[in-house]
Amino acid sequence: MDLAFVPPLYPPKGNRAIYEFKPFSSALHRNLYSQRTSPCLATAATQTSQASEFVVENKKHDLLRAIQETKRGLVATADQCSSIEDALVSVEGYNMGLPIDLVKLDGTWRLQYTSAPDVLILFEAAARLPFIQVGQIFQKFECRDQSNGGVIRNVVQWSIPTLLDVNMH
Template sequence: MELAFAASVYPTNVKRVIYEIRPRSSKLVTNKRRSFHNKFLCSVAVAPDRNRVSKVELENKKHNLLLAVQDTQRGLAATADQRSIIEEALVSVEGYNMGAPLDMAVLDGTWRLQYTSAPDVVVLLEAAARLPFFQVGQIFQKFECRDQLRGGVIRNVVRWSIPNLLEEQEGATLVVSAKFDVVSVRNIYLQFEEIKVQDINISEQLQALIAPALLPRSFLSLQ
């Protein structure tokens, strides 16, 4: 808490009185250190904590942004008006602490996609909406940059499936990896590394279909 002091009347012919004001449980406690015989008036103005106010404002802006992207199916069903509102809310969040360098410790981790206007991602969502044999589950972006100063590794992770052949929504995982370098407070440079499919999980129906053919047979059963 920031405290501002202002003395409305200050005597010039006596010793000063020093008050130490400490915030404690939202109350102001005054501890008198020295006293004198003459009295004077002292007013205390309590200013709001700017850091606390800024953090509250930022959380409100984030909340408004998340509300704006709801019911857009991660951007697939967003109308022109919704995209305009989302862009405005996004710019409002980006305006907080603008110009500060990227904090790699905060960026490090796995982030789940809530909304996108990127064509290469929207086309996947469109395909899943139109094709009955293709599903797109959760999409993540994973940054590996802890203890790094100017870059790291970024991985785009897409969970997808083919109904009846693979498990619902998460039958397989597509991972696209790239190295990144920070070139400015708003831009990073990407260098593609690899693309791979992993964690393939076949459906129970397919397991039941192929299991008999894969079961070990004895010599007698083969006769």
């Protein structure tokens, strides 16, 4: 099951990011590392019936449909942002406040949408400067078997075509 969630790097309301779990391929790229230690915190709803699981899955699909055509948030209109926020709140409404199994959270999640200005500025720069390309953006959660909550790494793939390919961690 894919989870949509808001990572703890952003405030609970306002700036949002939606990630989808995807395996991270290790291509040959130059890597730049920076690390921020953050607790791996998330919650998941306990599903008591197949009917409620079906409703949750429909809400997730509604959320994913709402973020389509926004170029990861870069071209989202005010109406789209409102619709996305409503869909996100609807998915979060099934969150019973129970801590999630960190084994499920552990892994690499690909950015699908964000309203966070510190990420949107990357997309805006790439749109204005044709020599910069922003590739995929991931968050890597390393929280399996961690007593301190774990580590979250932001990974940004970017390049200057024909000159430099870089992964920033």
